[in-house]
Amino acid sequence: MYIYDDFDHTVAQQRVAEFRDQVGRRLKGELSEEQFRPLRLMNGLYLQLHAYMLRVAVPYGTLSATQMRKLAHIARVYDRGYAHFTTRQNIQYNWIKLEEMPDLLAELASVQMHGNQTSGNCVRNVTADHFSGAIEGEVEDPRIVSEVIRQWSTFHPEFSWLPRKFKIAVTGAEKDRAAVQWHDIGLHIVRNDADEVGYTVYVGGGMGRIPVLATKVRAFLPKPELLSYLEAILRVYNRHGRRDNIHKARIKILVRDLGPEEFIRQVEEEWEASRQSGVNLPPQEEMRIARYFELPPLEKIAGPVAAFEDAKKQNRAFAQWVATNVHPHKAPGYAIATISLKPIGGIPGDIAADQMDAVADLAERYSFSEIRASHIQNLVLPHVKQADLFAVWQALGKIGFADANAGLVTDIIACPGLDYCSLANARSIPVAQRISERFADLDRQHKIGELQIKISGCINACGHHHAGHIGILGVDKAGQEFYQLTLGGAGDETASTGQLLGPGFSSDGIVDAVEKVIDTYLDLRQPAETFITAYRRVGPAPFKEKLYGAKQ
Amino acid sequence: MAKPDVPKVLTGNLLRNGATVYYTGKEWSAYVADAKVAATADEAEELRKIGAAAYAANLVIDVNVVDVQPTAEHTPAHIREVIRATGPTVRRDLNKSMSAE
């Protein structure tokens, strides 16, 4: 993974010093809250219901064991012993004190971490496929270009005060695990007919109250010209995006208002005028960064691994875990192991300090010290020998993270919701917990198959409900928590927006409604169909009928 | 006939550490039960002014006057404020009660 050099360290240290100064001026009253708020947000610091919340960037979801131990230390010393992995591959602390922030940031900087641009109207932390570099079939490891974008977007002089937040995601594989079409800019690394590497560029995707899938603005952008093209997009947006209405300020609205053709014309015109201005990265620098993402020194392992195959035969629970939580690695004899942060009845994405330390130990021992955070709020050990998987699984069992449910009905995405968040209208976590408990039976989960439930506690959609096979949106109905149900959303290469099924359900009713939807699917599915493929075949009608009666 | 005024309390979060606090009539307490209750619209307006002054003095942020029920503990009327007063419902181990007892 990427390692800071002296220049990166200097920038990181200067950031800590700058925020120390800003916190000091705020506490002395030299900065008003209106002035300070955007500054603290650009360091990841929000005010939530109970305290400040700090969002720490995990660039493109890649973490080292050392960094994970530091995150555990911060949970113990500066927070209440736990933290929360988010739907943007970041990690959040819920009980932060402003006066301790400068020291906290200094601790993060000591392990090459920060809260930079995890909030605010700027280019946010870049997200990427959590299997990057380990999965078969990538044109290129998307973390390379993600690191290029991280550096380019860090404290950008022109684009740090955009109309609204700006999210970029990258995938290097056909199978899209980064939901690129749901982002302000989505990049899909491709190879053209001349065998050159470049990007298919998508612009203007986003969730929130107006869910929009991105527009493909360019089928092939040559790799060396990426940064000048990104600057052209950002400049058109910075100059012409709406600033009079926060709900219409995302780039998706600009693309819609101009029309995709006119938007593309303006971007291309801006790009033609500026592409020679020296913004593009020197190729040597790209190569320097790429070297940090080469595969670790894997052993050459030939043929099936007997110990692994035997363990699966002898232990059904282990075999079930392998079936859902283990993906093939591009190197024979290795595997990608998903650590489910979704124990039955647990809080999706939450992890205690001791569990963080345990994961760090496992990464160190079995995965070249490397960990990934996924936007599904799980962790990943990307380079595990098949022969070690049984030991990893046993160790995960000791910390309560060995559930064989990755990709299944209890692998639920949920935002913090009204339990923590000042924007939320309804709680998300308790709904996730009750659905998880309802479907606790693992055989039933495996029978239902692949199914993504995503829950947001308000229309801002941090829980990605628009992209859920089953999406749940919490609303406030006359002071009561109510939940709307959407079906048919997806975040992968077949991205689609979930459609509202009908009237909402009470907090008690929503779990029954989800179960009815799933039972309806089990009744009507054909062999080999998953929930989403069955839904796409039959549409909403059978589900509506079961939930609301024939008249609907 | 005008409806009876809903009782209200003044709340915010301390600037320096973010803690949720309530105005007691002379200081800020972690407990909603300690809050001074405004029974009339005029008293509520007085609380709003005190809140605005505390915000201007950089003591509290996110200052609001919120409805409470006529109970001894001043249980907030809306679930959002109940959760603010006591903590996340999914982590009872980290909750505080509405009063210091």
Add this chain to the structure above:
Amino acid sequence: MALNSSRVLDRNGPITDGWQRLADDEAVKTGASALVSFQRLKNEHNALFAEAAAVGVEIGGDVTLEELEPFLPRLGLIVVRFAFMRDGRPFSVGRLLRERYGYTRDLRAVGDFIPDQVLFLLRCGFNSFEVGPNFSADALKHGVAAYTVWYQRGVERNQTVAEMRLGKAKEQA
């Protein structure tokens, strides 16, 4: 209306400033440096350039630069107004004026920006700042020294981190 309640700073602190901001119906004092609205410049440019010793214009972030372009060679000052603190358009306007339109004279920011934003304004081509009485010149001086290395090239043509890395690599080779 003179700049009575406000001050003008550059990156080092307060500077003396001879520009007079004129209301649209205010007569130009012969031989004075007149700062006018863009509308007035468009309507009265012949008279303004004839009467005033120097002409400056105030624009907003929503300016159409193609409309301003014909006047650029004769302008001594362009003031870009922040409509509110988080208005990010002046950053793009400054960079375009310097890099695309080749404007070289005084480029000034005015409005609700704070000292912590000045370093980025400098990097986008601004060189002076009209500020209110509460704006801390000390904070500005501190803020412009906050960073010494940059991943991006600014209008000041600094070496980027990538270029410094290449230089270092050559030295070591």
